[in-house]
Amino acid sequence: MSNTPAAPAAANRPDPLASVEALIEGLGGVGYIASRRIATALFMAVKLEKPILVEGSAGVGKTELALSTAALLGLPLIRMQCYEGLDESKALYEWKYGKQLLYTQILKDRMGEHLADAPDMDSAMTRLHGMGDLFFSEPFLEPRPLMKALREDDGCVLLVDEVDKSDEAFEAFLLEILSAYQVSVPELGVIKAKTPPLVFLTSNNVRDLGDALKRRCLHLHIPLPEASLEERIVASRVPGIEARLTRELVAFVQSLRTMDLRKSPSISETVDWARALVLLHADSLDAGMVRDTLNVILKFEQDIAAVEPQVVELIQRR
Numbered sequence: 059m060s061n062t063p064a065a066p067a068a069a070n071r072p073d074p075l076a077s078v079e080a081l082i083e084g085l086g087g088v089g090y091i092a093s094r095r096i097a098t099a100l101f102m103a104v105k106l107e108k109p110i111l112v113e114g115s116a117g118v119g120k121t122e123l124a125l126s127t128a129a130l131l132g133l134p135l136i137r138m139q140c141y142e143g144l145d146e147s148k149a150l151y152e153w154k155y156g157k158q159l160l161y162t163q164i165l166k167d168r169m170g171e172h173l174a175d176a177p178d179m180d181s182a183m184t185r186l187h188g189m190g191d192l193f194f195s196e197p198f199l200e201p202r203p204l205m206k207a208l209r210e211d212d213g214c215v216l217l218v219d220e221v222d223k224s225d226e227a228f229e230a231f232l233l234e235i236l237s238a239y240q241v242s243v244p245e246l247g248v249i250k251a252k253t254p255p256l257v258f259l260t261s262n263n264v265r266d267l268g269d270a271l272k273r274r275c276l277h278l279h280i281p282l283p284e285a286s287l288e289e290r291i292v293a294s295r296v297p298g299i300e301a302r303l304t305r306e307l308v309a310f311v312q313s314l315r316t317m318d319l320r321k322s323p324s325i326s327e328t329v330d331w332a333r334a335l336v337l338l339h340a341d342s343l344d345a346g347m348v349r350d351t352l353n354v355i356l357k358f359e360q361d362i363a364a365v366e367p368q369v370v371e372l373i374q375r376r
Contacts, residue, residue, distance in 0.1 A: 090126035091291045099278040109257035114280035117324025124258040128215035137217040138203035140224040150204045213253035222261040236274045296332040306343045323355040331355045
């Protein structure tokens with residue numbers, strides 16, 4: 059008799075997909091503070107089994123939404139980072155050429171023996187053809203992220219990150235996978251997902267995506283948050299931070315976003331700044347502390363130079 063305690067029945071656990079409200083609560087439980095708009099789009103994507111295209115500036119939580127959803131649903135996360143020049147072999151599959159070469163060398167000495175009793179050239183070629191097929195079979199296949207996602211029998215979260223950095227040819231290649239959750243491999247035939255993955259595609263709008271891709275996806279744009287939502291995000295991500303400090307730093311960041319800066323602070327940079335201030339034992343903002351840590355939220359020297367003379371004024375705006 060096993061001494062391992064039984065896991066609680068799944069029926070006793072609240073279903074995070076029961077409603078939009080349950081999804082908001084569930085995401086909050088794994089550290090992602092979702093607006094109702096975000097939760098509604100995610101709820102529809104799951105229920106309709108459609109990919110979701112998440113757009114917005116860098117650092118607003120697009121990738122984090124996929125990570126948090128995987129954690130909430132208890133699904134494996136498979137991530138594919140897109141870049142210029144990404145092709146089918148890196149995204150879908152390639153053959154294990156080293157293993158094929160090794161097996162070829164092993165079989166080389168036995169080929170003569172294997173072909174010795176062939177009655178004619180056609181028979182010999184037929185036998186060789188059979189050996190060739192062997193090298194393009196499952197044992198020699200190296201699955202890449204897209205194929206791995208299709209082969210997860212119990213489903214997964216597939217994150218196609220920064221799809222706008224890939225080429226238009228790769229975007230077109232994605233259409234079969236996103237429309238039917240299947241892909242055609244010449245040597246193996248059609249591979250179809252037993253359980254369709256929950257697909258997130260993220261875009262920083264480096265280039266415009268094609269209409270065909272957008273038509274297959276639900277669309278979600280995540281903007282920079284208003285102050286009240288950003289305060290909740292900081293409080294969730296930085297345990298133990300003082301409420302006063304949270305209000306002050308969020309107000310300061312919100313003021314920075316009204317300025318003509320080369321790069322305004324994102325949510326992720328607000329959270330990083332909050333962690334830095336807690337590390338420095340700050341309980342409120344002061345001009346010296348802000349100047350010393352501006353490099354956490356501003357990434358260009360010209361922005362820092364523009365903000366430094368206005369630090370006192372910006373602090374007093376809260």
